[in-house]
Amino acid sequence: MIGMLWGKILLTLRNPGALIASTIICMAFAYLTGQSAFVxxxxxxxxxxxxxxxxxxxxxxxxxxxxxxxxxxxxxxxxxxxxxxxxxxxxxxxxxxxxxxxxxxxxxxxxxxxxxxxxxxxxxxxxxxxxxxxxxxxxxxxxxxxEPAFQLVLSSFNQKDAAEYSQPLQSLFGFTLFFSIYTVAFTVAEILRDKQSGLWDRFILSPTSKAEMYLANLLWSFLVGYIQIIFVFLVFKFGAGIDFNGRFGTVLIAVIPYLFSIVALSIFLTGLVKTMSQFNSIIPLISVSFAMLGGAYWPIEIVSSELLVGVSRFIPITYGMEMMKGAVVSGNSILDMLYPVAILLLMGVILMGLGIRLIEKRHV
Structure with missing residues (x-):
């Protein structure tokens, strides 16, 4: 498994163009959409x-x-x-x-x-x-x-809980989670590419077990996505002056279950398609739909349709945004995030199990 991981690292270092491009585009979108708050x-x-x-x-x-x-x-x-x-x-x-x-x-x-x-x-x-x-x-x-004599609290008669909002954090978190889908998905899709080229069959004949083969691929996909997110957050922390309200470490912890669910979703989609061209066409559709419904492009709190809000509860980005904005904007602790963490882990376990089963049954 260590050899496979090392091979994935070398392959990424030889062809880092896609990873670098997606990272730059992610930072550009996040900065431009939140520019009024940054500068x-x-x-x-x-x-x-x-x-x-x-x-x-x-x-x-x-x-x-x-x-x-x-x-x-x-x-x-x-x-x-x-x-x-x-x-x-x-x-x-x-x-x-x-x-x-x-x-x-x-x-x-x-x-x-x-x-x-x-x-x-x-x-x-x-x-x-x-x-x-x-x-x-x-x-x-x-x-x-x-020391003012009075403390004023503003509330609305037609809204029980007013959602706290920060445009720079909304843009940063939303576009980072959105572009991480592409990074993770196309890294996981290397399994499909290996099966088409016959390299997967050679791995099977090697002493490496299938469990180690899957673990190496999925672990590397997770690490690539996590490194990209950390890098983007560090650039905005030290370059754009986003202080994360002192919850930078909590944000990095909160993103872990989200990435796990995205890795699982990617392996599930890999099991559904037969060719890389099919995978390349379905990923933009899935990622953009998830970003729109999950509150990456705009706050989910402004959506008034109960149907769309209900659909968003089945989308990983919804819980990723909820955890990170809750940690930074609302000051939620790790214990307050247990519910979205549990949902994301449940999604991940189910999708990963189904995805691996589909890949094993499908002969590419």
């Missing part, structure tokens, strides 16, 4: 008012959309004129000016964002000025920001 819009700004510019920038940069950079007036306006920035911001004592070369959707968002900041600032100044002791009033404001 903030840089806005050069300068101030004509007295005060600490650092404190103003720190307060403005707490938002998720814009990144404000302090520059001189000439530098800020030059960037806008050359098209290197959508807008430049001039901050005054009680007013602000936005310089821009053309209209864009982000200008309205910028105007609303800065307007809210000034409205809050003016209100605080008026309250402090009207207070008997302005210094004490300023301290009260600072303490209230650190």
């Amino acid at each position: 903030k819009i840089e806005i050069p700004m300068y101030s004509s008012a007295d005060g600490s510019n650092e404190e103003i920038i720190e307060e403005l940069n707490k938002g998720d959309t814009f990144s404000f950079v302090l520059q001189t007036e000439d530098e800020a306006k030059k960037k806008v004129a050359e098209g290197n920035a959508e807008a430049a911001l001039e901050l005054g004592q009680d007013s602000y000016v936005i310089y821009h070369a053309g209209a864009s959707q982000n200008l309205q968002l910028l105007n609303q964002y800065i307007g809210r900041y000034y409205m809050k600032s003016v209100q605080e100044q008026q309250i402090v000025q009207l207070a008997d002791d302005p210094v004490a009033a300023e301290k009260v404001f600072q303490e209230a920001e650190k």
Whole structure:
């Protein structure tokens, strides 16, 4: 079995093109669909008012959309004129000016964002000025920001549990699980290729048992998919700044039962088809359908059809997305994932048993 595993490794190293291409495409799709959350819009700004510019920038940069950079007036306006920035911001004592070369959707968002900041600032100044002791009033404001007196909880009267959502994580998890189907499936399909070329019969005549032959192929298929997923997650963790809310290790554990079910699904599909051309035609159909119904392209929570939601419960991607988003977004523990893990393991055992039986019965 070790020899077969080593042979699979060498074969992959000689022809890594398909694996590299699928990994790059996966990262490109995940980045582009979640780009608005990965990259903030840089806005050069300068101030004509007295005060600490650092404190103003720190307060403005707490938002998720814009990144404000302090520059001189000439530098800020030059960037806008050359098209290197959508807008430049001039901050005054009680007013602000936005310089821009053309209209864009982000200008309205910028105007609303800065307007809210000034409205809050003016209100605080008026309250402090009207207070008997302005210094004490300023301290009260600072303490209230650190420890607010009230905690507001938002809920909807027509929705019991509002689903938590993160666009970058939705894109990253969805496309990673989607493209891993291709990686795993075409690696498992080497069994079919070996049977067609007669290499499988030569393995049977060798001292290696059939169990070891299947185990070597399926183990390598799992490892290739797992390595690809780890690599993609590491790139986004250190390259795009996705911190996984401190649950990176939990995500890597959660993906294991999903990959097991995909390996089992691939061996089942290998047993159903007779030729590689049939396999090549059925995999895109299966993977795209699973991604659409399982919530890889969009959150499954927004689907209102009970029929489609019911169908999604038979798709591995549904449980893979549920586990990973639950771990990172909702903070679920390993124990909270036992139900989807059990479902994926059950799917894997059933599909793998059926797949191996079909392969053994079918003479290719």
